[in-house]
Each structure stands twice: as structure tokens, then as C-alpha cells.
Amino acid sequence: GNSVTQMEGPVTLSEEAFLTINCTYTATGYPSLFWYVQYPGEGLQLLLKATKADDKGSNKGFEATYRKETTSFHLEKGSVQVSDSAVYFCALRKNRDDKIIFGKGTRLHILP
């Protein structure tokens, strides 16, 4: 079946460090891929998305590229801030009528 695997956390970085959170997926066809962020005590916010191979999603300095050949959608940011501390979820969805499948989440701590 379809699934998402992302690197386990927590990930602890210093402010202004480079961030990578790895995400790989298993799915038939061409799903849409997403990164969601969850701040403490809150629901999920869509961070970025990509709907086809080689698409790059970007938002708030975060980027992820849909790599069909490696079935990956790694999240990157060049210089993290304390305010980026949150839990990040990689997810996929086959189409608008299908459920969203989430990874287990990666907790990110940014130290000042």
C-alpha cells in the first residue's frame, strides 16, 4: 500500500544552520506530495506542495523537490530560525478524492 517514511527526530540545530528532513514515499501512479507543519498546541498548516515530478514547492524559505526517480520529497531550508521549531509531516495524496497519508513526523528544535 501507499506509505510515507520520514527521518526520525528530534532534530536539534542552531539558528542559521542548514536544515534537511528526509522523506521517501511508496505509491502507485503520481501522487501529490506535501509538507505540513504543526506548531505546539495547534493543528496542521500546509507548508508547501508539489503535484508532479520535478516540481519544486517553496514557502517561507523552505523548499522540497518531487523526485520520482528516488521517490523522495526532502525538505530543506538554508538558514533556520528559532520560530521554525515545530513538528514537520511529510504526506501524500493520490487525488482529491483520496485520503492523505502522513509520515510519523519529525520534531525540530532550533536553539538561539
Next chain:
Amino acid sequence: DAGVTQSPTHLIKTRGQQVTLRCSPKSGHDTVSWYQQALGQGPQFIFQYYEEEERQRGNFPDRFSGHQFPNYSSELNVNALLLGDSALYLCASSLDTEAFFGQGTRLTVV
């Protein structure tokens, strides 16, 4: 646009009781899905409603049921609550592949 709104935000129930959670979708969105997020885990799909009917269902027992109203709002009902039902319940609405989530209802079963 108010986005997706859920009520209540927090709830404490006793084992064996029943609970109803409510969700109002983002304006214009006709599809509502419910997810359960246990502590430290990713959200798990419960079911999806479209045109007032359950269109898809995840691997949850029949104790979990739902409803969608003509204005697209939705309810999630859980009967015979178990301690393991304690979780954050998230509602999501969508019009295409992008889903928007509410803040969730934190249910604690004691």
C-alpha cells in the same frame, strides 16, 4: 474567510461515554475528512464525507461514525469511549488535492 473551524477545542470524557465533535469547512469546500492524531504520531485517516455520504473509511471500528449536513459541515461521533481514543481529532476540508486543517479537538478519555 474563517478557514476550517472545529468545536469544542478541548473535551474530557469518561470511558464508555459518547462524544460528538463538530467541523465547519472552509467556504466553498464540499469534502470533509476526519483524522485522529495520537500523541507523538502522524494523523490517521478516519473517514471522508462528500455530498452527505461517507465516501471512504479508514481502519477504524464502527464506534466511529459521522455525518455531513447540506451546508457541508460535519460531525464525528464516537461511542463507548476507550482510553485509547484519547487523541487530537482533526478535520480537513478540500476542493482539490490541497486540504486545509482545523485546529483540532483534543479529546481526553479518563
